[in-house]
Each structure stands twice: as structure tokens, then as C-alpha cells.
Amino acid sequence: MLRGTPFHSRTSALCQARNWRRWAGYVTAGSYELTHEREYYAIRSAAALIDVSPLFKYMIRGPDAVRFLDRVVTRDVSRCAENQVLYTPWCDESGKVVDDGTLARLGEEKFRLTAAEPNLRWLHDNAVGFDVTIDDISDSTAALALQGPTSREILKCVTDADVDALRFFRSTPADVRGIPVTISRTGYTGDLGYEIWVDAENAEPLWDAVIDAGTSYGITPVGMLALDVARIEAGLILIDVDYVPARRALIESRKSSPFELGLGWTVKLDKESFVGSGALSKERQDGPTWELRGLEVDWIALEKVYAEVGLPPQLPTVAWRTSVPVYDGGRQIGYATSGCWSPILKKYIALAHLHASHSRPGTDVYMEVTVEHQRRKAKARVVETPFFNPERKRATT
Amino acid sequence: MTAGHRFDAIVIGGGHNGLVNAAYLAMAGKRVVVLEKRHVLGGAAVTEEIYPGFKYCVCSYVVSLLRPEIIRDLDLPRHGLEILPLESTLTPLPDGDHLVRWADHDQTRRELYRHSPRDAEAYDDFGKLMYQLAVAVKPILAMVPPDPTSLSPKDLLGFARLARHFRGLGEEQFHALFKLMTMSAADYLDEWFETEPLKATMSASGIIGTFLGPRSPGTAYVLLHHYLGEIDGAMRAWGFARGGTGAVSESIASAARRFGADIRTEAGVAQVIVKNGKAVGVALENGDEFRAPVVVSALDPKRTFLQMVEPKDLPDDFVDAIRRFKIRGSSGKVNLALSELPDFTCLPGVGPHLRGAISISPSVDYLERAYDDAKYGAFSRRPYMDIIIPSMIDPGMAPPGKHVMSIFVQYAPSDLDGGWDETKREAFGDAVIDTLAEYAPNLPGAILHRQVLTPWDIEREMGLTQGNIFHGELTLQQLFCMRPTVGWADFTTPVRNYYQCGSGTHPGGGITGASGRLAALKILGGRPR
Amino acid sequence: MTGPYDAIVIGAGHNGLVTAAYLGRAGLKVLVLERREVIGGAAVTEQVFPGFKFDTAAHRIGALHPAVVRDLDLKRHGLEVVHADPTVFAPASDGRHLLLWRDPKRTVEALREMSPADAEAWIPFSELIGKAAAVLRAAWSATPPEVTGNDPRDLWSVVKLGVGLRRLGKRDMVEVMRILPMAVSELLGDWFESDVLKGTLAAAGIAGMFQGPMAAGTVYAFLHHHVGAGGGVLRPTARVRGGVGELTRALAVAARGHGVDIRTSQPVERVIVKDGRATGVVLSSGEEVAAARVVSNADPRRTFFDLVGPTELDPEFVRKVTNIRFKGVCAKVHLVLGELPRFSGVPEAGPHLNGVISISPSLEYLERAYDDAKYGAASRRPYLEVSIPSVTDPDVAESGKHVMSIVAQYAPYRLKEGEWDAAARERLGDAVVGTLSEYAPNLESAILHRHVLTPLDLEETYGLSEGNIYHGEHTLDQLFFMRPVPGSARYRTPIEGLYLCGAGTHPGGGVTGFPGYNAAREILRDGKG
Incomplete structure (x- = not known):
């Protein structure tokens, strides 16, 4: 039987929909309510409580921790202050993305790295010659994402930590009603939000404390379906959906470099050489072949292809995760890997891999839409991501 | 001689390769006769009711790599072939712990993680590389090996194609393949894993049917076999045939008959009739003669060349090479009828672990x-065993509530000191049961009937020289263009119109049917010489 | 900071001295740094007890590269190789004994008493080994090709090897191909019956190997010791008069004659790597010596892990070095x-x-x-x-x-x-x-x-990692284009300007000078810049 997370006693009691989904060997709620729409709006207008414990987590400690991590990830770890968090991918020798996650500097020589896939062996293989210890704390650490406009107020009710002063991508040790936790201002929704990291044995009281304080602020347990919509709006990629991790790719063409995933900004070639830096610096010079971009499907075009069969546009309120061809005229110039109807933007949006030749924002392309069993093409415009980027995400009070 | 004894082709031996060969020849419109010595078809792929009500897969017990193209071409499902999943592998350990690899990725990961977090991760990396290598090797299994000594354009082209294929693999895969071909399974796995029972159970697949230990170089490449099965994916070429492996043979025979093949049992061939250096027919042990312009032997190379034809009809070099061909038997088989299921100390009770394989391989040592x-x-006092309980997968294999157990045992050397006899056979059977009882103490008390087969028995009953289940060891110098010997790896023989299609030819080993099929294609495509 | 030199050679073993001498001869300014107070590495003669000279590591030499002896004028510098005759004396367990002579006819006579059949087989067997060793000899002088690469020079060297193999004639070519991956016990079992003869020949196949004679691949190891042995000599025994240290002394004299500086008691702490390029070394005294290129005579593990450091290398490469079996x-x-x-x-x-x-x-x-x-x-x-x-x-x-x-x-x-x-x-x-x-x-x-x-x-x-006298085992997966690690078998390393010249590179261990000679050629091919 698959495992429940440390919050399972709480989440299972709340999950009316019983639509459990598999995530890294755990079961997690797809949605708690019978439809996920209200959960989505909790993210954007109140506060969402999301169990993100299945993330893989590694604790890296030791005198060489900075040097080691700088060797592995593409960001410049030496410039990461204590209590700062970096979002970073890491690459193989050919500069293809192995995984991505957040790296939190919890102390001078102490970091926590999150990952979507198991990376213990990868980290160990890279650690030969460095004075570091790497511990897999995936099972012993539970995590809750508290996301949405009222999340700050909720946190302030349960902790004395200076949440107001906590800037975007910073973290702080804190005490939540007597439970020691780490709070980071991070998340996967592109909204104001926090992630709370806690020892697994304290998971249940933490959940109870946050729910208790959040009730007055509209806190809502939120599952994967709503989160998926929010992360697409935020332009955040998902492993195995928007890219294939290099170590799993059976063929070369399935691999992607950070540049091809819109993560060029994370590649710091001016630091000491790191795994894949040779290939990446060459790619930076030559320019990537592919780019990850947003697509906004043209409403009129969508309405038209549906009108031809006598239907109003059928909108994907649940995000799709299939590969959908993107054309320029008759020629395929890319493919979209996830898309959804954005309730907040009132737009049909998608994340797409486009040939560099067609990746300039403002370019018009055509995305395949299946209408009544027939493949049609609907005009769409290439845009920068994120689609949705509220000021509150980064703002300090 | 009556007209009834004239055919377009004669196939000697009704094992699965002989039947596949006959089916393909018949499908091409040839009038084919298959001559099987025993009363049942299937050779080493037979199901027999040795003890009333209990069906034993007497020799081979799993369908490993039955070629999907054969399943398709012969439409075997229509002829009764059903391959049922056999997905988990349980390795019970002497300390009461266990290691199980399940069908589900997450479940396996979690189980491996319990033993070693690193190994859980390495297992996926390893799986990916093996999958890639299996894809790389697959076309080689489906080709007629070229002759490295020949300067004919066809053979040179064959090698050029091979060279291009390998160069196309890229450095990483090429080197990995080279290592896989030359290393020992244990050394190869040491580069990836640290969990003893995992390494042992995986390396065990590298020693099956060989006279080698897991630390002997040359055993690593068999690790690929499992993944070769996997790339056929949903085709499911890996599993347990409903009705036992005999059902595989029966379905192929049924397909062959539909194409018009004449299949006869209790028709042991004594000799191939050679006239002017050409095979023209066969003489049966009962004195009957059959004539055909094509004679195909599905027997092992020793029997094909040293028994079926006179040495004088073969070049001396060739006879020497066949004599040197290594065919030592190393394994035995124990089949049990059980009144109840074995109760494993490490995983008590009836559970899904009894529907998969059980491997007695706690450590490489x-x-x-x-x-x-x-x-x-x-013979090994504490042998390696690969066990399945067919009645857990197909209830038809035993009376309701009762079970059959199929135990593949290694090592049982064909050239046992002082030779095999009944007493030693039973001592060997006792060693198997005693070993197993350490893990499932109720087993001895549950045995209703026991059949023990040593290499000696397998040779006498199934006609496999030295009881070697693969018709010759799968070592590097006996593979591909060297199987059975250089210059004669393309299914032809030095005797014109005499062909070979048994497991002793490329690619050999297991119930794949590949040799039978490739030989048929060679016969049909090649002009008679 | 002293220097700069055109090249620093780390380690004054015989291969390091050969490389240094050739580089000096080509006009490069070369410095050899030896950790010990004596030069010679594992080719050293020491007075363990005063008055008694021992070859404390290697006590025999292999087939010295004839070009090295000639080009470096070693005979003039005092080298005298003594070919012992008989080469081997082997007492049997029954009180009899075996003598192998350099003259095959004499060996035949010596064998006749023990086994007439073995006496009969001796000359054809020694001829086969001679032919196979000649094929290897050709491969020894060549830089291993990048098999998956596209360099026409590589293709040419592979073709040349193929042609060399073909020149043997069909029968011998087949035999050489067949025996190369075999177990030495199998090969000898095909030819001989006397236990002490088989054991004594097999010993050459296991020398320095963590393998027994029944392990596949030991025939290669056996042949390795017969390269350059000369017609009909099996288990050659060559020594240097005065001790093997006289060879390295002569090499040092030759090197100094070409302007090479040789410093003893100068342990190198690490190789300086800047932007992926080797620029010199740091001595354990803290002194830095700059050089345009650094050549390591140390084994690959010492070179990459101790002298360069894994943190300068890609994880995949680190994994490959970790996986070298010592x-x-x-x-x-x-x-x-x-x-x-x-x-x-x-x-x-x-x-x-x-x-x-x-x-x-x-x-x-x-x-x-x-x-x-x-x-x-x-x-x-x-x-x-x-x-x-x-x-x-x-x-x-x-x-x-x-x-x-x-x-x-x-x-x-x-x-x-x-x-x-x-x-x-x-x-x-x-x-x-x-x-x-x-x-x-x-x-x-x-x-x-x-x-x-x-x-x-x-x-x-x-300084031999794990005490391996060959700087890495002579198993098939660690030879030729796999030595020291696949993808870096051409004396160059992933660090620009850093080369290997020791026994850890092709063609491997033994006192032969081949690795050092080949390395010098490749270094000079890359230009003197």
C-alpha cells in the first residue's frame, strides 16, 4: 500500500472527493472538495493549505557545503546569505537539467535542498572529495505550503517570528505554538505564500494550529488540481510534465538545458566551474535551440472552432498534462506541455517549448485543439511568463 | 518408400525451436514434417502430469523472451497462448528479513530504500541504462550473424552494419555494453549497488544455465535479458504461460499444424541420410525413412553433428570445433506437489509474494x-534456487487447494564426481528441500510428491547433451558469430541442405524461438547450395 | 615558484623515465619528480639487508619495447637482459617435476616422460600462443582507438588490427578470436592432461589477477605475458643483470643525457589545475613548479583522486575512476x-x-x-x-x-x-x-x-593503489580502449595538459616500457607548445 504523508490523519479526514493521487510514492489529495474550483480561489483570494511533504529533501552540512553545492547547482551559492533561499536547477555533465528545487541556507555550513526526484546518489557521487555530509531527510521532514493573500496574517497569529519582515525567498526559524519549524517565503503558486518545514512527528499539531488560526482568514485545504492551475499561471515548470529529467531520459532529445526551460537566469557562468558549466557556456554563446514560453490562446479563434460544431468553447478547468503540437502554418515549431483555463485571468493559457525562431513574445502561432474528435488549430500568442504575477508575491508590508 | 514419406522439409526435434521453425516453413507453403522422439511435444518446454492432478513444468518454467514477432506471425494467442504476469521477486534472507522487487516502481523503491537509500536510486539509473542497452542489442538478436572469416560482400556488409550500429550508440552506451560483455555479474553490480541480496538476486540471472559463478567474468551480459523482456513492454513476453510451458509448445504446434505441418511424436530420428555431401532425408530408429531436400536439426550441436551425421561427412576442423563446444550441464530441477502453500518465515502467510518468483540467493558469497x-x-550443498508456484498463477495447474512448486536448482554438475545415480539424485533433492526448509519450515511436511531431475536425467529424458538447458554454454566465445562455431553461425552446416535451428545456434537460450525463426528465414531466403 | 618546464613527469618508475627521456630527446625541458629517495618505482633493486640486492617489487621483466632499448641506447648505459634457461622449474605434487626450456624441442623431450600426449601438443600449442601474442604485440604499439569516434586514424588502426588478425589465416584467426575471452583452464584443458603443466602455464594467466584460472578472460592475461617472448618460449623469465634497478638506472642515465632533471625525495602534493588546465605541481614542501604539461606515472586513482582531486572532475569521470578495479x-x-x-x-x-x-x-x-x-x-x-x-x-x-x-x-x-x-x-x-x-x-x-x-x-x-602491481587489473573490461577508463584511453585526461604514462594505461603492467613510449608519442603529437 502506498504511504500517507505525516499529515495523512488530517488530510484523509477532510478529503471528501477521495480522489487520491500518487506523488513520489505517497498518496496526496487531488482535491478535498468534490470540485476544485473553490480551492483554486482560496489560493488567489484567501489562504490555501497544501501538503507538500512528498518533496524529496536533503540536508547538506559541512565545511565544504558551499563549495560542494556550488559545484552541483547552477546558481551561485557563495552569494546565498544565511536564511536566504535559492530556486535552482542542477545539471549533468552535458548541461542538461537533472532536477530543480529550492536550496535554503539554514546556517553557515548547513543547507536544505528540495528535489522532485530522488537525488541522494547524485549528490553523493558529486561529493567525492568534499568535506560534507548529505542526509536524506525526506521522510523525517514534513512540509506545508500556506499560500494566498491572507497567509501572512494567519502566520502572524501562530508565531512570534517577524513574518512581516520576511522577504521573498528568505527563511527564518520560528516557533509555531511551541513547535519548532522553519518558515520560508516560497511556494509553487506565484502568490504571496510560505512553506513551513517541520519534523514529521510534529506534523499533526502543526496542521491543527494553522487550520485553527486560519479559519477566520478563509483557510482551505487545497489539493493538487488547484495547485496545478496556480503553478501554470505562475509559469512554474513541473518535472516529468514540462521536462524530462536528464537521468531518466531514454533518448538525448528528451533532455533539456536550463536555457531551454526558461531558467537561463539561474545559470551563473561567472562562478567556479560546476557540473555542466562547460556545455552551458557554449550553449549561452550559441543560443539555445528551444525556449519555454507562455501561450495565450486567442479567444475569438477558440470560439470559432467550437462554433463550427455548434458548441461554445470547452475550457480545460482541470489542467492538462499532455504534449500538444504547436504550429506555424503547416509546420510544427513546438509543443505545449501543460495548459489550463486561468480563472483569474480569464484566459486559456499553456506552457510551450518553442523553436528559438518562434519564441519571441508577440509571435502568433497555432496550438492544436481537439474539437469533437477532430484536430483543429487555434491561434495563440507567445507571451513571457509568469502569466499572473501579483505585487503581493514579493511585497513587504 | 511411400509418397507419404516425402516432404519439402524435415525438422528433427519437436522442441519449441523446432516447432517454430516448422511453423515458419509451413507458413511459406512448404510441406514439413516434425519428428519428435518423445511421446509429448515441447522438448524442454513441456507440461506433464507426473503425479495425478498436478501439472509439472518439468524443465523450463517461465516464458522469458518469446519473440513478439513470433507471437504475431504465428498468431499464437489464437492457438491458446496466454502469458500471465510473474512480476515480483522475493529473496528471503537467513536473518528473517527479505527483499522483494515488485511490479510497482514506488513499492520497489520503498523496499530497496529500506535496505539502502542509494541503491533505491541506483536501481532506476541502472534500469535506464539496461533499457537503453537492450534496445541496442535487440537488433543483433534478430540478425543472422555474419562470418568474420569470410570476405564475401554479404558478410563484410554485415560487419559494416554492425560497426555502424555500435558507433551509433554513443560512447557511454558502447562502453557500458563492452563492460557488460566482459565483466562478471558481481563486479558489474558492485559498481552500482551495495545491498547484498539485491546484487545476488540480480547476478543469479547471470549464472542460470552456465557453469560459472557470479564472480566469473562473462556473466554480466545476461543481466540484459530481463530488460530485453521489458522493452517489449505491454506485449508481455515475460511471464508464466497458462497451462505451463508445455502450452507454449502446444500453441506453436497448433499454429504449425494450421499451416499444414505434419507433427509426429514417438518418431525418434536415428540418422540423417547424407548422399554425396548432401542431406536427403532421415532414418528413424524404427527403420522408417523420410526424404526431403531440406533437413533441419533442432537438437543441440553435439547431437546435431556428432550423432545425426557421420564424422566423415564433416571437415575435421569442424568436428574438432564441435567437440570443443562447451555444453556442461550445471542445473537441475525439482518439482513438488504440495498439500499447502509454503509459509515463509520472513513473510508469513499467503500473500502476493507467492505469485511471483522466489529466489534463494541471499548473498553473492x-x-x-x-x-x-x-x-x-x-552438487551444491546449499544451492541457488529460482522458484515459482505455478498453481498460484494458474489455478488449473493443481487440484483446488493444492499446489505445485517448480524449483530450478543450481549447481548440479553434469560431470559429478563418480557420476550420477539414483541415490545421489535423491541426496540432491534432499539438499534442495533442506535448504528451502530453512526459509519455509512447513515445506517438507507439505510435500505430496517430488520429482527430481539432475543433468543426468535431463540428458536421458529430454535429449539435452549433458543436461545443458541452453544447448551449450552462453559464454562470450560461444555467442553470435561463434555459436556454435565460426563460419557456421548462419544456421547452415558443412553438409549441404542440412540446417540447425536449436538453442545451440544464435541467439540461443531460453524460450525465445528466435533460433527457430531465424533458421527458417535463412532456409527460405537462401538458395540451396 | 621555479620553472617553468615544458613538462613535469610525476614518478620515476620505468615508464615515467621512458616518457621523460623521449620528451627530453625531442627537445623539451623536462623535470622528473620522484617521491622516494630512489628512482625506479616498482622496477627497483634495494639492499634490504646490507650486501644483498633484492628486486623488491618486480623481479622479472617483460618484453622491453625494442625501440626504447635502441633509441635510448640502453645497452651502452649498462643494460644487460638475462634470459633464463630453463625458464621455469615446477615441482609436481607426486615428487616429479616439470622443466620448461627456451628451446621447444628440449621441452618436448622433458615432457615426454610425464605425458607423451602433452609432449606431442607442446609445439603446436606454443605456436598458437606465439601467433596470438603477435596479434597483441601489434595492438600494444598502437594508441587505442576511440571506438565510437570519427577520427579516420582510429578507423585505420582498427582496420590494421583486423588485417593483422586475418594474416594469421582463417584457421588460426578463428582460434585466436575464440580463445581470447576464454578461461585459461579451459584452453589448457583442450590441449594438455598433465596437472603440473596445466597449473604452471595457467599461473601466467592469473599472475597479479584477482581471478582463478577458471575465470573467463585469463587467456588474455596469459597472452599478455607472452608478448615479445619469441618463438616457442612459454612462461619466459627475463631478468636484468645486477637487478631490475639497473634498467631504471640506465633509463635515468639516458634521460639525463637528454637534459632531463631528475629529483628524488620530492613528493608531489598536487597538480595545479587552472580553468581545466594543468599548469604545474605543488610539492609537499610547498614549492610550486610550473610546467606547460604534467605527465603522471602514478596509477590513475592516485593521479585523479590524490594529485588532481575529484572536485576538479566531472562526476561521471569520478565514477569511472572509482570503478577501476585494483x-x-x-x-x-x-x-x-x-x-x-x-x-x-x-x-x-x-x-x-x-x-x-x-x-x-x-x-x-x-x-x-x-x-x-x-x-x-x-x-x-x-x-x-x-x-x-x-x-x-x-x-x-x-x-x-x-x-x-x-x-x-x-x-x-x-x-x-x-x-x-x-x-x-x-x-x-x-x-x-x-x-x-x-x-x-x-x-x-x-x-x-x-x-x-x-x-x-x-x-x-x-604507491601502488591497493597493492596492484599493474596499476589496475588486467581484465578484459580494463584493457585497450577501456584502460584506464573508457573514453580516456589515449594517455590524455579530461584535464588539458595532464597526461598519464604509467602501467594504468594501455597496454598495461609489466616492465615493458610500452605505456611510457606510447604516452611520449601522444604528448609530442599534441605539439610542443
């Missing part, structure tokens, strides 16, 4: 010590 | 003897003591010695290669006394129980002396001094 016994001419 | 199995025992050993059956001094004395009475003896090591213990009855150079070269010992050098196998670097401490060292010495005394009962009383080197001592004294 355990396997290596089993090999040491055999090296010096004894 | 697994040292040899120990050395040095004895000062008051009198010569008197072997049962041949009590008098005689030519039988000229070559090496091989304690290898049968294949099973060797295999059992390996069995002990397989489970992590030193062989209770080890294989011994014994050399008494003072018999033919009296200057190495005080008059009337003798020096005996023994290579003992198997002494595994990693012991399952305990470690290589003083007690284990003495136990090993006792086992060796005890084993030899069974054949030469007067030995024990003749011993005046005893000196034992365990694999750990070999590692610590000579």
Missing part, C-alpha cells in the same frame, strides 16, 4: 560457494 | 639463504634453479588458492613464483649465500577479518615459507633473513 562445490565436482 | 593480490617475500634450496627429486644445484620456480602443481591448486582470497583471506597454500637471481648473477649476494625473491598469491588487499598488521605479515611469511618447504625441506633452516611485503606494504612503499 552464497552463490559463489554454491559454485565452488560444483567446480570440484559436487 | 584488488591487489600479490605479496613479496625476500629471503637471504645460507644455502640453495634442495628440491625433493632434484636435491643437487643445477640449471633448474636458473629460471623461476613455480609452485603450481595443478589448476585445482591455483583455484583453491583463489577460493581463499575470494572470501577475503590469504591463500593457505599460495601460488608462488620464486626467483634466485644469485644463481646466475652472483654479484647480488655475498659470496656463498643467496637471495631468494618470492611473489606469493593470493594475498588480498582487503581482508575480511583483521588487517595487514605485523602479525598478519608474519603469518603470510610463514605460509609462504611453509608452502615452499613442502617441496624443498631444507629451506627453513637455510633462511638467514626474511623480509615480507604485504599488498598494503606495496601500496605504501611503491
